[in-house]
Amino acid sequence: MTDPRHNSSELPSKPPIWNDPKYRALFFQVLLIAGLFYFIYTIIQNTLGNMEARGISTGFAFMSEKSGFDILQSLIPFNSDSTYGRTFIVGILNTLLVTGLGIVFATIWGFILGIARLSSNWLISKIATVYIEIFRNIPLLIQLFFWYFVVLKALPQVKESLSVFDSFFLSNRGLYMPSPIFEEGFMYTGIAIVISIIASFILRKWAKKRQESTGQQFPIFLSILGLLILFPLIVFLLTGSPLSWEVPKLGRFNIQGGVSVIPELFALLLGLTVYTASFIAEIVRSGIKAVNHGQTEAALSVGLKPSQNLRLVVIPQALRVIIPPLTSQYLNLFKNSSLATAIGYPDLVAVFMGTTLNQTGQAVEIIAMTMAVYLIVSLLISMFMNWYNAKMSLVER
């Protein structure tokens, strides 16, 4: 209780110090910080004590030690003589590979499904609905097990591979495809591709400017398509077609040559695509539905063709609704790619947090590094999508 005499001598606007919100806030925050520091200090002390008791070494010296194990798939040269540091890189690259491919496939498939669900064709829209409701309500891990242990294991042996044109082989060892071999002189075609890309940008800008000043339209889509395909093709033929394909050959026990997609990658990609696409489809559907029908009516009444209405009116407005939730789906896909470890695809979690952690026992360093990678890439993806989102929403007047 406060002293009444003391209180009356003070102005009512000045409460005692323990009732002043400013000081209270300061006090609580200081207390919180102190508590947090004490908490962290205790954890560090305990961890150091525990590690000493169990004989676990600390520090990052293990990164330059020899790993002594092989990795199923790596984008950079790797063998059992390579260091643990290199396993880290291999893991990151494999994770990024499956994430990148997964995002591309899931986006395409998700947009197709989302549009199919809005289709006026009853059968198509019902099939899309059933697909979406089945796949987004079953845990991804079960789906991955299904694709890997049931579907891919049911594929024929290497000897009886399913083949398309004798150049694509699908068996329970994975998918084998022809790989391109670039011969001398292919460089000119590459240069031609770069030139035509730059030229199409310039053309687009010019056409837009001309339309804004004179109102005349230019068949921009067709001309860019022609530019992008024809010019490189002509250069390619003129320089004597300097590209050949190394076609995989079916041997008695295995397949040689070409590029191969290991079954683990194939299953993981299939699972991630099928699962994420069902979420993306719903996002696309709600995005398109969010565009008021009056917009379409207005567009048609000012004389735009249905295709122009879609391209110039509906999609730009729908994208604004679609992009934020799409970002979180991309982030989910990236994080879900860590389920790779359950079916043996050598991603960051499987290679680094699994095998490397088991062999070195340096849990703290390895888990912290792995989490840091996921955090950083998550932040990068959301930064990029925020930038894209900001760019798209500038269209608004």
Added chain:
Amino acid sequence: MYITNKILPELPAPSNAKGLIHWLKSNLFNGVFNSFFTLLAIFLLYKILPPIINWVFIDATWVADTREQCIGEGKGACWAYIGNRFDQIMYGFYPIDERWRPNLAGIMLILLTIPLFFEKTPKKSWLGGFILIVFPFIAYSLIHGGGLFGLEVIDTGKWGGLMLTLIISLVGILFALFLGTILALGRRSTMPIVKSLCVVFIEFWRGVPLITVLFMSSVMLPLFLPEGTDFDKLARAMIGIILFQSAYVAEVVRGGLQAIPKGQYEAASAMGLSYWKSMFLIILPQAMKLVIPGLVNTFIALFKDTTLVLIIGLFDVLAIIQNVLGSDNAWLGFFTEGLVFAAFTFWIFTFSMSRYSMALERKLDTGHRN
């Protein structure tokens, strides 16, 4: 001129604008594209559906005592296998004589929850509070033993199957709800240090995959604690799941807090309520009602994510099917059936929950849409 004061009866629609033919024409064969896609879809369905239906229903073995009765030429799925191992899929290694305990807890929970779905139930908030605060102790005493009723203690290592899946997800969402609400309030706080700590905490857990969190809690947590303290695998996994999930709950609750008009906050402080009183009496009751659909969606995600605990060696329903039954010699080779059954079980739960959340959203949406 034709004048009448009688209302003429409506004429029937033209014969080409109704009936099956009209429906087919306008829904399946309106245009070349649509006709093509319809035919393509019918062809694909014809190719895909009959084998699946044959396998699942027509050629399936529903009753069998041994594995041999299930295998053979032209036999489909072996559902008898699920029937024979049903107990294990449901309870894991929980002792058979004690299974009435989780059953009782489950039935109690269902009976307590049902009244919440009816609008006319009196004292709903008391019932909800009872379920959230008192019931967990009862359930723990029943399923784990010890505690209130002094039942025999069943080690958590023996818990498994669908029971474990449900326990993990329910306990996870319960604690995540408390922690997440605190975090959401912290994120909206005016104190800069509290706010930034909450932001860092939330964004950290949202930025990493659940597997890494589970690894962390199962490998790193024992290192963090003083030497000699040891607690079981399930509790460690639970801590990881709760921390992870609370970040997602916090973001959902924050959405609700932001949706409450500023006048409510101002009115609360004009009434002279303290911060906590204004939050718990004015703001949160309104905000929580708004975010129920979002919370159900978070719960669905958590429910699906519980399958990941098999990676750190807990025996949830999927792990029982993959690891335990996968090496069960009496019924070897029915992994597909097990997976399909697990998928179906999860689907039933998540699908009905998502329908419920959609219905709620429609109910709570009081028509501010254009």
